[in-house]
Amino acid sequence: MPLLLIGCGTDEPGPQARPAMWLVTDGDTRIYLLGTMHALPRGTDWNEGKVAAATRAADELVMELSPAELAAAGEIFQKLAPRTAPLAIEKRLSGAALAGYRALEDSGSGFDGEKLDDWAVMVLMGQRVARNADLSPADGVETGLTEDFKAAGKPIDGLETAQAQLMLFETLDAPTQRALLTRAAKGSPDAARKVSALTAAWGRGDIAALEKVINDDVDAVPSARKAIITDRNRRWSAWVQKRMERPGTVLMAVGAGHLVGTDGVPAMLDAAGIKVTRVQ
Known part of the structure; x- marks a missing residue:
């Protein structure tokens, strides 16, 4: 699951990337579906070719969270994450799991995990993994798109609020969080x-x-997949269908894990009889 939760830029040339992108269109509406990574190796070159063309053509950008909601996420996390009473990590994890937690914690500052809910510890671990893999949020797709659309004076909206997104984890039952x-x-x-x-x-x-x-990561805990992947994809697919009723060109950029598989947004739209074409 930390794989789904994933500084400074660089002047050095970075790796080239051509991420998958789909297009939903009718007579007067075009909605591009771009799979994103929230953090990437510094200097990654992803905004070229058809993605750049879609960025120029789009009238608006829609992401999981709007810039304002993303800015509020840290404060909301701080409110939701604490436990009502501390619980030592040793009482939650043992064996290889405890050793893995300690090793990851030792790669940077401590997590203070005893004070946090299980889901919140997992989120912090995911952020540490991204850092250890030399991934930078400043080079993530959402950061770059936000800069481009702000510079062009185009509106940016979100599909969710930060509160709702974090409550997906907060409201998971205790056995699922522990798993x-x-x-x-x-x-x-x-x-x-x-x-x-x-x-x-x-x-x-x-x-x-x-x-x-992604399936290797989430299928081990089916109840989490339903809440964090499938149900959200269903809501976002409904959003696309509703948005098709109005004219215009939209770039919808969400985590790549939401656009693949039989419960991905493109597959759900296709099952609803809406033509979805992969364009990159």
């Missing part, structure tokens, strides 16, 4: 390699490889 935390901790020694593989698959536009990495 996610345990899996993340146990897999932490290999997590940086896996997130690098995920980033590479995204950069190649390799949706089969993306789906495999």
Whole structure:
């Protein structure tokens, strides 16, 4: 699950990326669906070719969170994350999971995990994994698109609020939260390699490889998949169908994991009888 939760830029040339993108269109509406990575290797060159053309053509940008909601997310996390009473990590994790947690914690500052809900510890672990894999939020797709659309004076909106997004985790039942935390901790020694593989698959536009990495991460806890992936994709698919009733060109940029597989947004739209064409 930390693979789904993933500084400064650089003047050095970075890796080239051509992420997968789809188009939904009718007589007067075009909606591009771009799969994103929230953090990327510094200097990654992703905004070229058809993505750049879609950015220029779009009248508006729609992301998971608007810039204002993204800015509010940290404060909301701080309010939701604490436990009502501390609980030592040793009482939650053992064996390989505890060792993995401690090793990841030792790679930077402590998580103060005993004070936090299981889901919140997992989020912090995911952020640490991204950092250890040399991924930078400043080079993430959402950051770059936000800069482009702000510079062009085009509106930017969001599909969710930060409160609603974090409540998806906060409201998971206790066994599901513990299963996610345990899996993340146990897999932490290999997590940086896996997130690098995920980033590479995204950069190649390799949706089969993306789906495999993501499914390996989330299918172990089906109840989490429903809340964090499938139900949201269903809502976003409904949003696309409703937005098609109005003219204009929209760039919808959401995490790449939401656009692949049989419960991805393109597949859901296709099942609803809406033509979806992959354009990159």
